[in-house]
Amino acid sequence: MTTKSAGTHVEQAIYVYEGPLRLWHWINAFAIITLVVTGYFIASPLPTVAGEASDHFLLGYIRFAHFAAGYVLIAAFLLRVYWAFVGNEHARQIFLPPVASRHWWGEVWHEIKWYAFATREPKKYIGHNPLATLAMHILFIWGIVFMMITGLALYGEGAGMGSWQYQWFSSWVIPLFGNSQWVHTYHHLGLWLFIVFVTVHIYAAVREDIMSRQSILSTMISGWRTFKDARPADDEHS
Amino acid sequence: MTEIETFYDVLRRQGISRRSFLKFCSLTAASLGLAPELAPQMAYALETKPRTPVLWLHGLECTCCSEAFIRSAHPLASDVILSMISLDYDDTIMAAAGHQAEAIVDEIVEKYKGNYILACEGNPPLNEDGMYCIIGGKPYLDQLKKAASNCKAIISWGSCASWGCVQAARPNPTQAVPIHKVIRDKPIIKVPGCPPIPEVMTAVITYIATFEKLPELDRQGRPKMFYSQRIHDKCYRRPHFDAGQFVEAWDDDSARKGYCLYKMGCKGPTTYNACSTTRWNGGVSFPIQSGHGCIGCSEDGFWDNGGFYNRLTNIHQFGIEANADDIGKTAAGVVGAAVAAHAAVSALKRARDKGGNA
Numbered sequence: 001m002t003t004k005s006a007g008t009h010v011e012q013a014i015y016v017y018e019g020p021l022r023l024w025h026w027i028n029a030f031a032i033i034t035l036v037v038t039g040y041f042i043a044s045p046l047p048t049v050a051g052e053a054s055d056h057f058l059l060g061y062i063r064f065a066h067f068a069a070g071y072v073l074i075a076a077f078l079l080r081v082y083w084a085f086v087g088n089e090h091a092r093q094i095f096l097p098p099v100a101s102r103h104w105w106g107e108v109w110h111e112i113k114w115y116a117f118a119t120r121e122p123k124k125y126i127g128h129n130p131l132a133t134l135a136m137h138i139l140f141i142w143g144i145v146f147m148m149i150t151g152l153a154l155y156g157e158g159a160g161m162g163s164w165q166y167q168w169f170s171s172w173v174i175p176l177f178g179n180s181q182w183v184h185t186y187h188h189l190g191l192w193l194f195i196v197f198v199t200v201h202i203y204a205a206v207r208e209d210i211m212s213r214q215s216i217l218s219t220m221i222s223g224w225r226t227f228k229d230a231r232p233a234d235d236e237h238s
Numbered sequence: 239m240t241e242i243e244t245f246y247d248v249l250r251r252q253g254i255s256r257r258s259f260l261k262f263c264s265l266t267a268a269s270l271g272l273a274p275e276l277a278p279q280m281a282y283a284l285e286t287k288p289r290t291p292v293l294w295l296h297g298l299e300c301t302c303c304s305e306a307f308i309r310s311a312h313p314l315a316s317d318v319i320l321s322m323i324s325l326d327y328d329d330t331i332m333a334a335a336g337h338q339a340e341a342i343v344d345e346i347v348e349k350y351k352g353n354y355i356l357a358c359e360g361n362p363p364l365n366e367d368g369m370y371c372i373i374g375g376k377p378y379l380d381q382l383k384k385a386a387s388n389c390k391a392i393i394s395w396g397s398c399a400s401w402g403c404v405q406a407a408r409p410n411p412t413q414a415v416p417i418h419k420v421i422r423d424k425p426i427i428k429v430p431g432c433p434p435i436p437e438v439m440t441a442v443i444t445y446i447a448t449f450e451k452l453p454e455l456d457r458q459g460r461p462k463m464f465y466s467q468r469i470h471d472k473c474y475r476r477p478h479f480d481a482g483q484f485v486e487a488w489d490d491d492s493a494r495k496g497y498c499l500y501k502m503g504c505k506g507p508t509t510y511n512a513c514s515t516t517r518w519n520g521g522v523s524f525p526i527q528s529g530h531g532c533i534g535c536s537e538d539g540f541w542d543n544g545g546f547y548n549r550l551t552n553i554h555q556f557g558i559e560a561n562a563d564d565i566g567k568t569a570a571g572v573v574g575a576a577v578a579a580h581a582a583v584s585a586l587k588r589a590r591d592k593g594g595n596a
Binding site: 044182 | 462466470477480500541562565569570
């Protein structure tokens with residue numbers, strides 16, 4: 001919001017992502033890598049180690065790393081929700097996609113056409129483009145909420161019926177899914193959802209950085225959005 | 239009510255000393271996880287309270303619950319059946335048969351209104367008006383509803399009565415349903431397992447007969463004292479799990495060393511039961527101790543949870559049965575290929591556009 005002149009539009013950089021938001025992004029990146037790798041090895045453990053059981057704690061450490069990263073993810077998410085209330089307008093964007101707006105859905109469609117090579121030029125956005133907003137909201141926000149709730153429910157099983165994790169999560173999540181094995185199964189499916197998400201997310205970010213009309217990668221490091229042309233942005237009214 | 243003997247009366251009549259009776263009370267209190275000072279309370283209850291009448295009905299079932307029950311060691315099933323409760327109807331083990339036997343159900347329902355326990359082994363099929371299970375010429379469903387009408391509480395023995403078990407497995411042609419789907423106005427204690435652990439069965443009855451109240455139940459209606467932990471939580475092979483030592487094939491060296499059966503599909507981590515604590519056959523062994531993984535028989539829908547040797551459930555929505563790893567690897571592969579192709583097209587397009595501008 002450095003400069004915003006109504007008619008001619010001359011600004012070159014806009015501060016979009018505040019510090020806590022960028023920190024959240026990179027904490028998530030490291031936590032999710034840890035969770036995906038350790039999660040995979042919890043489901044399909046490494047080959048048997050030789051020697052006495054008392055000499056090793058391999059799966060124990062892997063599970064510890066998974067739980068620790070999970071709690072980091074949860075704590076960061078709770079702070080992020082807080083930041084959605086107190087941060088700038090961009091801090092709210094992926095939590096509240098304007099799904100009631102026909103105009104917005106039109107722009108989603110335009111973005112889909114841009115990805116299908118059916119239009120020559122993308123629109124210009126200060127925040128996320130509408131398709132990215134939608135993908136972030138559905139795949140990431142709801143995906144991460146699903147993984148946090150099922151993850152806490154599974155953790156509560158080990159922590160026992162007296163634990164808050166069991167009482168707040170396992171006690172209703174397990175009957176909801178039918179049994180513990182279904183919760184494990186869907187939590188595991190979530191692992192693959194995040195592998196797919198990360199693949200698409202990194203590809204789209206790199207591609208947008210090269211081919212769209214605004215910066216992407218450097219913005220999540222510095223917070224500043226820069227632009228490749230001086231025409232007005234399409235989401236400036238928002 | 240008073241014409242029914244108390245548990246103590248019956249024991250004394252059978253020539254059992256008071257000393258043996260008190261020892262029994264202490265042992266049972268211990269097996270129920272109760273404090274030592276509750277043993278006299280148990281003795282007092284068994285001395286003074288008339289024995290609880292019990293109706294034991296059999297729907298669609300395989301009698302494995304009864305077979306397990308009669309093998310209980312602490313307390314002996316004979317003590318429970320002959321002394322602790324008044325088992326008035328159980329078509330599998332009673333001597334009476336025919337219309338006179340069936341008349342007992344009607345008599346108990348009227349005579350001990352609100353005071354008898356209904357124990358259900360097996361479950362009712364609903365399809366074809368319940369014709370898939372006929373007791374004395376009438377659908378079992380009718381007998382169940384009649385017997386449940388005045389009971390104090392229902393014990394759902396085994397996975398059949400608790401969850402549905404094999405006869406309710408997909409596609410469930412007879413529409414067999416667990417007891418709680420038919421009887422909704424009575425407290426129901428689920429004692430799942432295929433079969434449940436004998437000592438768990440007798441302990442549940444002992445608890446109800448002694449304290450005249452139901453044991454504390456979890457959210458799914460199982461007694462917390464036996465179903466609050468998973469097999470995995472108390473498994474004696476758990477140290478091998480934490481260490482990362484697994485049986486990888488049934489005949490490998492790890493199997494001989496008794497390592498964790500997790501990779502062989504052991505369902506201990508997803509199964510709530512007391513097998514790893516109380517064990518079976520008087521505490522001799524349990525499946526994992528004999529070298530085979532848990533198959534999760536006390537879990538809801540365990541027949542529809544895929545193979546006994548898979549730790550993840552097969553997902554039918556994808557046409558063919560596929561597990562989460564197959565689906566995930568396929569999705570990741572397809573998306574990865576799509577991303578690569580999209581990147582290639584993007585690069586070509588960009589190169590062409592640049593060329594056009596130049």
